[in-house]
Amino acid sequence: MTLTTDHPSIPPRRIGVLLINLGTPDDATPRAVRRYLGEFLSDRRVVEIPGLIWQPILRGIILNTRPKKSAHAYAQVWRDDGSPLAAITEAQATALAGAFGPDVIVDWAMRYGRPAIADRLAALKAQGCERILLAPLYPQYCAATTATANDKAFVALAGMRWQPAVRTLPPYHDDPAYIGALKDMIEAELAALDFSPQALVASFHGMPQRTLELGDPYHCHCAKTARLLSDALGRELMLAFQSRFGRAKWLEPATDATLAALPGKGVTRVAIVAPGFAADCLETLEELAIRGRQTFLDAGGTDFAYLPCLNDSAIGIAMLKSILSRELAGWNAPA
Incomplete structure (x- = not known):
């Protein structure tokens, strides 16, 4: 009997860091804002009202009135490269690239909207990340921010046959x-x-x-x-x-x-x-x-x-590198 060795190639072992922030509509239009708010305000971590009561209010009133006003607000701060939140979070991930060694990949995602947490976790896994640090960028812990970001990641992990090992960034309000x-x-x-x-x-x-x-x-x-x-x-x-x-x-x-x-x-x-x-x-x-x-x-x-916030300033990036390095300790990532 001949044994074959044909099987999917296993990529080199790497470590992933996924920066996570709240989310943003794809553009500053009422349609995009309506889609975004529909996802955001349907999160039971955000609005802790029973769905049978809340959803008729959300779908019948809020999503028919609020998107136009919110789109106007977004239009006042929209940048040439898109939403400020998305553009800055991407810039933070880019600035941290290579900061933790050649085998650590830094990516970013949004809890609501795009890029989706599930998509970026799958991308990190496909690149060989067997260990992933989930990093919700909320200094102060709140169930409606930190917890729901982790929830979304855990739902994605539940669908994976080969799960990576996972850590989560704790609140750093007093760091x-x-x-x-x-x-x-x-x-x-x-x-x-x-x-x-x-x-x-x-x-x-x-x-x-x-x-x-x-x-x-x-x-x-x-x-x-x-x-x-x-x-x-x-x-x-x-x-x-x-x-x-x-x-x-x-x-x-x-x-x-x-x-x-x-x-x-x-x-x-x-x-x-x-x-x-x-x-x-x-x-x-x-x-x-x-x-x-x-x-x-x-x-x-x-x-x-x-x-302004710390954003992707040199001061802000140095701070992120410090707290993320600490959480990566023991995973063969240099501090």
């Missing part, structure tokens, strides 16, 4: 590398301003108050980031939460209300930073830098500055 990077970026941006802010606001994405009551550590993580950053900068930060949606009570104080109230308290010069975002996106570039500015000026403010 010295993260706090230090924020400090250095903020100090550089403040030094470049033509005015001296009387107040520095740290705005985090909001979540319903109910999530805190159910045990989600997000609020505590945001508060600790703000406290550590305030200590590092040697100046007080005002903690606030943005992006309220619906009628439920959300985490407070609200960013828009905070900005509107400051001039009445004699604070007419302000700078705002968004430490919970790894990359600038609609919520920072449109909601804070455009609408937040207008809210502050309309209330009597005179000077306003939005300080």
Whole structure:
């Protein structure tokens, strides 16, 4: 009997790192935004309302009214290379290429929209990645961000016959590398301003108050980031939460209300930073830098500055390399 050796070739063993961020529509049109919001707002991690109640509201009201308004907002921040969030996340992955050795492949994906997590995991596996670090780029843990990104990856893994070994990036809200990077970026941006802010606001994405009551550590993580950053900068930060949606009570104080109230308290010069975002996106570039500015000026403010996220800056990439190297330790990836 003759034994054959015909079988699919097995690629060299490699390690994968998958950067994951929230997501974005494919373009700034109501149709694309409707498709994106349909996926995003159907996630039970995001909207914790029974589907029989929520889906008629989503399909019958929200997806027929919100996409046009959101598309207009996206159009104000859209870049020549597409969505800011997608373009910056891709740039982060590109900047990290080769940072962990020749056998470590860095890729990126979006929880909602494209490139899809399942597609990029399959691509990493096809390139021989037998070990993959899932890296949701959320410094503060939240079930509606970190957990749902991991959920989506685990669903993809469930369909694989030959699964890679997997690790997940833990929250890094109090990591010295993260706090230090924020400090250095903020100090550089403040030094470049033509005015001296009387107040520095740290705005985090909001979540319903109910999530805190159910045990989600997000609020505590945001508060600790703000406290550590305030200590590092040697100046007080005002903690606030943005992006309220619906009628439920959300985490407070609200960013828009905070900005509107400051001039009445004699604070007419302000700078705002968004430490919970790894990359600038609609919520920072449109909601804070455009609408937040207008809210502050309309209330009597005179000077306003939005300080950018770490993005793919040298400071930001060095921070990502530091925390990712730590999680890759023991997988034969150099620190």
